[in-house]
Amino acid sequence: MTAPVYNFAYLDEQTKRMIRRAILKAIAIPGYQVPFASREMPMPYGWGTGGVQVTAAILGPQDVLKVIDQGSDDTTNAVSIRKFFTRTAGVRTTTATLEATVIQTRHRVPEAALSADQVLVYQVPIPEPLRFLEPRETETRRMHALSEYGLMHVKLYEDIARHGHIATAYAYPVQVASRYVMDPSPIPKFDNPKLSNCPALQLFGAGREKRIYAIPPYTRVTSLDFDDHPFEPYRHDASCELCAATDSYLDEVITDDQGNRMFVCSDTDYCEHRRALGHGPIAATQKEPADG
Amino acid sequence: MNDEPLLIAEGLTKYYGRRLGCRDASLELYEGEVMAVVGESGSGKTTLLQMLSTQIEPSAGRVLLYRMRDGSVQDLWTMSEPARRFLLRTDWGYVHQDPQLGLRMGVSAGGNVGERLMAVGQRHYGDIRATAADWLSRVEIPRSRIDNTPRTYSGGMRQRLQIARNLVTAPRLIFMDEPTGGLDVSVQARLLDLLRRIVAEMRIAAIIVTHDLAVARLLSNRIMVMKDGQVIEAGLTDQVLDDPHQPYTQLLVSSILPA
Numbered sequence: 238m239t240a241p242v243y244n245f246a247y248l249d250e251q252t253k254r255m256i257r258r259a260i261l262k263a264i265a266i267p268g269y270q271v272p273f274a275s276r277e278m279p280m281p282y283g284w285g286t287g288g289v290q291v292t293a294a295i296l297g298p299q300d301v302l303k304v305i306d307q308g309s310d311d312t313t314n315a316v317s318i319r320k321f322f323t324r325t326a327g328v329r330t331t332t333a334t335l336e337a338t339v340i341q342t343r344h345r346v347p348e349a350a351l352s353a354d355q356v357l358v359y360q361v362p363i364p365e366p367l368r369f370l371e372p373r374e375t376e377t378r379r380m381h382a383l384s385e386y387g388l389m390h391v392k393l394y395e396d397i398a399r400h401g402h403i404a405t406a407y408a409y410p411v412q413v414a415s416r417y418v419m420d421p422s423p424i425p426k427f428d429n430p431k432l433s434n435c436p437a438l439q440l441f442g443a444g445r446e447k448r449i450y451a452i453p454p455y456t457r458v459t460s461l462d463f464d465d466h467p468f469e470p471y472r473h474d475a476s477c478e479l480c481a482a483t484d485s486y487l488d489e490v491i492t493d494d495q496g497n498r499m500f501v502c503s504d505t506d507y508c509e510h511r512r513a514l515g516h517g518p519i520a521a522t523q524k525e526p527a528d529g
Numbered sequence: 530m531n532d533e534p535l536l537i538a539e540g541l542t543k544y545y546g547r548r549l550g551c552r553d554a555s556l557e558l559y560e561g562e563v564m565a566v567v568g569e570s571g572s573g574k575t576t577l578l579q580m581l582s583t584q585i586e587p588s589a590g591r592v593l594l595y596r597m598r599d600g601s602v603q604d605l606w607t608m609s610e611p612a613r614r615f616l617l618r619t620d621w622g623y624v625h626q627d628p629q630l631g632l633r634m635g636v637s638a639g640g641n642v643g644e645r646l647m648a649v650g651q652r653h654y655g656d657i658r659a660t661a662a663d664w665l666s667r668v669e670i671p672r673s674r675i676d677n678t679p680r681t682y683s684g685g686m687r688q689r690l691q692i693a694r695n696l697v698t699a700p701r702l703i704f705m706d707e708p709t710g711g712l713d714v715s716v717q718a719r720l721l722d723l724l725r726r727i728v729a730e731m732r733i734a735a736i737i738v739t740h741d742l743a744v745a746r747l748l749s750n751r752i753m754v755m756k757d758g759q760v761i762e763a764g765l766t767d768q769v770l771d772d773p774h775q776p777y778t779q780l781l782v783s784s785i786l787p788a
């Protein structure tokens with residue numbers, strides 16, 4: 238018996254089935270990195286081929302797709318992935334977090350609370366959180382298998398010894414369901430708390446490294462830390478200059494060649510949504526000059 | 530102190546393909562006792578040490594029993610892997626001849642010493658650091674070097690750091706493979722002095738591989754002489770070195786310890 242050959246969302250059905258199997262296994266073992274036979278995609282690895290393959294494998298004709306890159310829907314990367322799926326799957330796309338059923342993301346978790354009928358797909362460059370200190374894959378696998386995670390704390394120890402505090406700001410390691418230690422991909426640690434107990438399914442795809450992992454809905458995710466140096470999500474102590482949000486993750490944007498800067502929401506949809514609701518800038522006079 | 534052996538090995542044999550590494554080695558080691566394994570290069574010392582510390586599986590002779598802290602005697606090869614690995618990094622130490630194998634060269638000295646503590650679940654940075662600093666002093670490394678990586682350390686300091694990294698969990702048994710190898714004579718003397726003091730203070734049992742009979746004489750209570758993969762003579766160190774029975778041992782003693 239042969240499967241019908243058609244190319245909804247680019248990948249053939251055989252490949253999608255293989256990827257779905259990896260996804261199911263990943264969901265069954267939260268935080269565990271499942272190897273899969275990553276395919277060549279018509280884009281370079283740095284463009285999130287892992288995330289693209291996961292999205293391709295779960296996308297159905299009824300889905301509404303949103304693609305974000307560092308919080309923004311309109312970077313080249315986000316636009317081209319969105320176009321890719323418009324062309325190959327004909328699905329509807331959106332920039333509105335609340336309308337999307339599948340959200341593929343690089344480096345951010347949306348600010349808006351996600352719901353149980355959404356799936357968040359992360360693009361992952363390096364899936365192995367232990368690689369920093371233990372380059373041997375046979376050894377890191379064994380460490381995961383036996384829950385030998387002392388090494389993760391050595392990494393945090395080094396951070397504190399060097400900087401006086403845990404300086405890791407992105408890809409901050411987490412433990413999923415009190416078992417596997419996982420790299421949440423290079424999201425800011427500000428986003429880490431959103432991973433925990435999230436109603437949406439979270440899938441992680443690493444194309445070059447051929448790994449898929451998952452956080453099932455409503456799973457407890459904790460950020461590693463020390464008793465005397467507890468985990469702290471970080472955001473600039475400022476409000477968005479466009480929508481006055483004080484709870485969103487902020488990007489620092491250089492506004493002219495005098496070095497003037499301003500803080501704006503990194504999640505552009507969140508910012509627009511707030512402005513549409515009538516939230517506006519606080520005062521134009523609060524721009525601070527750059528130091529030096 | 531308990532008068533049952535801490536470690537019992539019987540008939541340990543290892544072939545690398547067809548080449549003999551070590552044949553039919555047996556020993557009993559008691560708590561707080563220091564055993565030296567001596568012999569020329571290629572005689573099977575490292576092979577024996579690695580079998581005793583479960584780093585390589587013997588080709589034959591699987592009796593390897595260890596008396597745990599709770600007094601129960603465990604067969605190390607039927608123990609689960611997690612339990613054995615836990616034992617290895619808490620109740621045992623292994624000092625490699627090449628410190629690069631026993632240290633994380635890219636991690637600070639404090640991190641190197643603290644790793645075992647974190648591995649057993651310590652989660653207080655300040656406490657871990659204080660313990661690490663304390664251990665650095667005990668092995669005569671200035672506390673001011675705590676945040677430097679071993680890359681910036683001399684050979685002797687690296688070896689002392691390796692020892693601190695192993696001893697921080699207060700193990701009851703430590704394996705050392707040529708701990709003074711490759712060091713200058715004066716540096717060797719200082720390290721030996723340190724080892725002797727620490728082993729005595731902590732009443733830790735040790736198996737020390739060396740091809741230097743002076744090291745064996747200084748540190749060990751008992752000695753095993755190996756040749757061509759076999760133990761050819763064993764006994765109390767002073768007795769064996771003062772009155773060797775085997776011609777090979779006599780040769781060793783006369784050539785290395787001239788009267």
Ligand SMILES: Nc1ncnc2c1ncn2[C@@H]1O[C@H](COP(=O)(O)OP(=O)(O)OP(=O)(O)O)[C@@H](O)[C@H]1O
Nearest residue numbers: 545548549550569570571572573574575576577740
């Ligand atoms: N991994 C290996 N593969 C093949 N042969 C090995 C291996 N390791 C050791 N051997 C052989 O086993 C024998 C014993 O080697 P071993 O390393 O145990 O000796 P040693 O007494 O520690 O020597 P040295 O003093 O040089 O360190 C030697 O003939 C050696 O060539």
Ligand SMILES: [Mg+2]
Nearest residue numbers: 574575576706
């Ligand atoms: Mg050797």
Ligand SMILES: [Zn+2]
Nearest residue numbers: 477480502508
């Ligand atoms: Zn905003």
